[in-house]
Amino acid sequence: MNKKTVAGICGICPGGCGVNVLLVDGVVEKITPIKGHPIGVVCVRGTHSKEIIYSRDRLKHPLLRVGKKGEGSFKQITWDEAIEHIVQAFQKTKDKYGAQAVMSYFGRGSFESNILDIFGTPDPTSQGVTGFLYPFGSPNGTGVSSICAVSYNLLAPLPTIGTPMHALYPDFENSNLIVIWGTNPTTDSPPDKVKKILSAKKQGAKVIVIDQMRSAMAKLADEWIGIRSGTDGALALSLLHVIINEGRYDKDFVREWTKGFEELRAYVQHFPPEQVEKITRVPSYTIVRLARSISGTQGASLLMYTGLEYSNCGVQSIRAALSLWAITGNLDTPGGLVFRPRSPTKFPRIRLEPPQGVKPIGADKYPYFCEVLKSAQFMEAPRAILDGDPYPVRALLVFGASLLTSLPNPDLWKECFKKLDFMVVYDRFMTADAMYADIILPATTNYENVGYHRHPDGYCQLRQRIIEPIEETRSGYTFLATLAKGLGYGDLFPSTDEERLRFTFGSGPVSLEKLKQNPEGIPFDAGRREYQKYEKGLLRRDGEKGFNTPSRKVELLSSVLEKYGYDGLPVYIEPKEGPLGNPELYKKYPLVFNSGARLQSAFRSQHLNIPGLLKIQPKPQVLIHPTDAMQRGINNGDKVWVESPRGRVSFWAKVTEDVMTGQVEVNVGGGSPIHPVEWREANTNYLTDYENRDPISGFPVYKALLCDVKKQE
Numbered sequence: 001m002n003k004k005t006v007a008g009i010c011g012i013c014p015g016g017c018g019v020n021v022l023l024v025d026g027v028v029e030k031i032t033p034i035k036g037h038p039i040g041v042v043c044v045r046g047t048h049s050k051e052i053i054y055s056r057d058r059l060k061h062p063l064l065r066v067g068k069k070g071e072g073s074f075k076q077i078t079w080d081e082a083i084e085h086i087v088q089a090f091q092k093t094k095d096k097y098g099a100q101a102v103m104s105y106f107g108r109g110s111f112e113s114n115i116l117d118i119f120g121t122p123d124p125t126s127q128g129v130t131g132f133l134y135p136f137g138s139p140n141g142t143g144v145s146s147i148c149a150v151s152y153n154l155l156a157p158l159p160t161i162g163t164p165m166h167a168l169y170p171d172f173e174n175s176n177l178i179v180i181w182g183t184n185p186t187t188d189s190p191p192d193k194v195k196k197i198l199s200a201k202k203q204g205a206k207v208i209v210i211d212q213m214r215s216a217m218a219k220l221a222d223e224w225i226g227i228r229s230g231t232d233g234a235l236a237l238s239l240l241h242v243i244i245n246e247g248r249y250d251k252d253f254v255r256e257w258t259k260g261f262e263e264l265r266a267y268v269q270h271f272p273p274e275q276v277e278k279i280t281r282v283p284s285y286t287i288v289r290l291a292r293s294i295s296g297t298q299g300a301s302l303l304m305y306t307g308l309e310y311s312n313c314g315v316q317s318i319r320a321a322l323s324l325w326a327i328t329g330n331l332d333t334p335g336g337l338v339f340r341p342r343s344p345t346k347f348p349r350i351r352l353e354p355p356q357g358v359k360p361i362g363a364d365k366y367p368y369f370c371e372v373l374k375s376a377q378f379m380e381a382p383r384a385i386l387d388g389d390p391y392p393v394r395a396l397l398v399f400g401a402s403l404l405t406s407l408p409n410p411d412l413w414k415e416c417f418k419k420l421d422f423m424v425v426y427d428r429f430m431t432a433d434a435m436y437a438d439i440i441l442p443a444t445t446n447y448e449n450v451g452y453h454r455h456p457d458g459y460c461q462l463r464q465r466i467i468e469p470i471e472e473t474r475s476g477y478t479f480l481a482t483l484a485k486g487l488g489y490g491d492l493f494p495s496t497d498e499e500r501l502r503f504t505f506g507s508g509p510v511s512l513e514k515l516k517q518n519p520e521g522i523p524f525d526a527g528r529r530e531y532q533k534y535e536k537g538l539l540r541r542d543g544e545k546g547f548n549t550p551s552r553k554v555e556l557l558s559s560v561l562e563k564y565g566y567d568g569l570p571v572y573i574e575p576k577e578g579p580l581g582n583p584e585l586y587k588k589y590p591l592v593f594n595s596g597a598r599l600q601s602a603f604r605s606q607h608l609n610i611p612g613l614l615k616i617q618p619k620p621q622v623l624i625h626p627t628d629a630m631q632r633g634i635n636n637g638d639k640v641w642v643e644s645p646r647g648r649v650s651f652w653a654k655v656t657e658d659v660m661t662g663q664v665e666v667n668v669g670g671g672s673p674i675h676p677v678e679w680r681e682a683n684t685n686y687l688t689d690y691e692n693r694d695p696i697s698g699f700p701v702y703k704a705l706l707c708d709v710k711k712q713e
């Protein structure tokens with residue numbers, strides 16, 4: 001038996017956790033965290049790396065469809081044949097309908113630095129892989145950003161504070177109060193924030209979680225504030241009401257550095273705590289106490305992520321929370337929400353520009369989204385695919401995504417897949433989408449790839465190849481570089497893995513040689529941390545003082561959003577499908593529906609075929625409060641229907657006080673052909689609504705709908 005341990009990066013998700021890999025006879029046996037690595041932990045999915053890499057379900061060869069779409073008959077072909085096929089199909093589509101008729105969708109399986117840094121757009125960098133088809137002539141690079149994270153990361157903060165959220169960090173170390181609002185960092189990838197939060201708590205910081213359920217993080221916190229899904233905007237405005245009316249805001253900051261304070265002051269008068277209690281279900285005394293606590297604490301930090309995105313006013317709710325942080329003097333101050341310094345260490349990027357003259361799909365309905373992301377809003381693709389409106393889309397590349405499990409109304413997307421002239425899916429596993437593809441290509445895990453990971457705190461690690469690619473699998477970079485070559489623009493990109501790494505590290509202070517000599521990673525200069533950078537001209541490219549917004553101030557009243565025809569204030573819109581928004585429907589569906597709180601053992605649709613992980617939670621669940629369960633004669637573990645106005649799906653009841661009365665939390669991820677039958681038949685998105693969206697982002701309202709739960713006979 002030949003045993004050896006090598007330092008690497010976990011290759012299951014893009015979390016970038018630095019790991020020691022124990023290889024036994026060349027096979028990945030076990031991974032453990034590297035001591036001293038900035039992430040320093042390994043999650044349960046990483047622990048099961050061996051099972052995932054060597055799963056018998058892995059796609060291993062390129063496949064060509066021979067049966068009808070959706071039927072699942074394919075024959076093995078070579079990579080060369082597959083690439084030739086795609087090139088011809090894309091070219092044919094371009095000749096007939098124009099390049100814009102070819103679209104790409106990059107999902108959660110594409111977020112690797114290797115791919116993002118080359119095929120993403122450089123500025124801002126968090127918008128996903130939008131650029132691959134630009135040189136081909138199509139502006140329709142799109143992906144999971146159409147439904148995830150960019151409301152929080154870009155669409156809300158850019159018009160308000162001028163910077164993407166990833167350019168800020170909660171200054172936990174110096175915080176006296178940590179508010180965790182609509183996020184559960186215990187399942188973050190990487191899961192590195194919990195340790196920092198708990199260590200601040202140990203130092204005396206108070207930790208408050210605002211969440212529709214008692215999440216794992218809420219259980220670790222000092223206080224859980226339960227809230228009705230989709231009403232956080234009202235809560236934030238009520239907190240502002242108390243703070244402004246009691247004069248508890250930072251008056252100098254407001255005078256010097258905000259725009260629209262008087263308009264905001266007038267607007268929040270509509271949100272007194274007693275009234276907002278009826279909307280949010282947060283007691284009015286809790287609202288008052290929380291408002292005084294945030295405004296009265298020196299150093300209050302804020303951690304958010306996707307929990308506020310999926311309502312009828314997701315972007316505005318996040319803006320309301322940011323406004324609250326700004327006027328209480330917790331922006332860029334010790335212990336608050338702080339702007340990252342600009343790093344003097346630069347890594348070269350390729351600048352891909354969208355083609356001129358043709359607007360991406362969705363630009364008519366979501367102009368701000370399409371402008372910021374330089375991409376299409378994929379939620380509008382069905383119009384283009386099915387009706388040619390505003391122009392036809394006829395070919396689709398799906399890279400590391402599972403649309404049929406992740407988007408509302410799977411049947412609509414199946415219809416789209418049937419209508420397309422050509423579809424290619426590149427994935428590690430057979431997906432529901434792939435059943436409709438003309439070509440399926442097998443992807444590596446990142447244990448089989450070279451690459452790198454950059455930590456924003458200033459740490460870089462080379463991803464060495466731990467094992468050779470399984471069978472005929474290929475890395476995402478190799479696939480895209482080869483396809484680009486076939487399409488006639490391969491010269492824009494490094495063509496081999498080695499060239500690819502040379503491109504990024506060839507000239508910089510972090511050299512490839514140094515990285516190779518230090519496989520556990522090396523620190524780099526990420527800039528000097530300091531506070532109140534807006535006072536020092538450190539936030540704007542022009543070196544002027546202030547924030548990177550048109551007025552150089554924090555725009556409580558956003559001129560950018562007004563320009564696009566939206567409300568300039570962080571307005572609250574009641575969930576359209578909710579107890580107050582639609583009382584008639586509420587009689588028939590008396591439970592507030594929330595979906596998709598992360599499971600430790602799965603990652604959206606992934607890993608539900610991995611026996612070791614499946615053991616942790618074998619069946620898809622709906623979490624329901626004992627009171628609601630009792631009224632329905634439901635016991636823990638019963639098989640139930642969750643019914644929404646769109647249909648019904650089978651789940652198992654988990655009766656728990658971790659959810660509030662009158663609300664349920666439904667697991668997400670089921671619906672893939674490789675899942676065991678319980679999960680395969682539990683596609684939550686048959687219950688969600690394709691039409692019901694946030695008007696600014698176009699994101700579906702996944703988390704503030706109505707349903708009922710019934711015991712199955």
Ligand SMILES: Nc1nc2c(c(=O)[nH]1)N[C@H]1C(S)=C(S)[C@@H](COP(=O)(O)OP(=O)(O)OC[C@H]3O[C@@H](n4cnc5c(=O)[nH]c(N)nc54)[C@H](O)[C@@H]3O)O[C@H]1N2
Pocket residue numbers: 012106107108109110144147148149306399400401402403405406407426427428429431443444445446476595596597603604605606668684685688702
């Ligand atoms: N109702 C409801 N729906 C939701 C959500 C919700 O909360 N509620 N959440 C939404 C969110 S936040 C998201 S991000 C989307 C998720 O949407 P998707 O992007 O579809 O995410 P996954 O289901 O993780 O699918 C990723 C696919 O990529 C593959 N993959 C993984 N790694 C690689 C790789 O390195 N290369 C390649 N080629 N493939 C790889 C996996 O096998 C998997 O098939 O779902 C959304 N849908």
Ligand SMILES: Nc1nc2c(c(=O)[nH]1)N[C@H]1C(S)=C(S)[C@@H](COP(=O)(O)OP(=O)(O)OC[C@H]3O[C@@H](n4cnc5c(=O)[nH]c(N)nc54)[C@H](O)[C@@H]3O)O[C@H]1N2
Pocket residue numbers: 108148149181182183184185187188189210211212213215227228229230231232304305306307308311594596597598599600601602603604703704
């Ligand atoms: N293990 C694991 N890790 C994952 C994923 C996974 O599927 N599994 N998915 C990955 C993906 S795609 C993403 S985008 C990130 C997301 O990371 P997060 O945004 O942190 O997602 P969650 O862990 O679901 O935490 C969101 C929290 O918001 C709460 N919430 C939902 N609706 C509301 C609301 O209306 N108001 C408030 N206040 N709270 C609400 C949920 O109950 C949940 O506790 O996680 C990533 N990490």
Ligand code: SF4
Pocket residue numbers: 010011012013014015016017041042043044045046047188189190191
């Ligand atoms: S978060 Fe992702 S990268 Fe980190 S250990 Fe888990 S699966 Fe691996």
Ligand SMILES: [Mo]
Pocket residue numbers: 148149
């Ligand atoms: Mo996501």
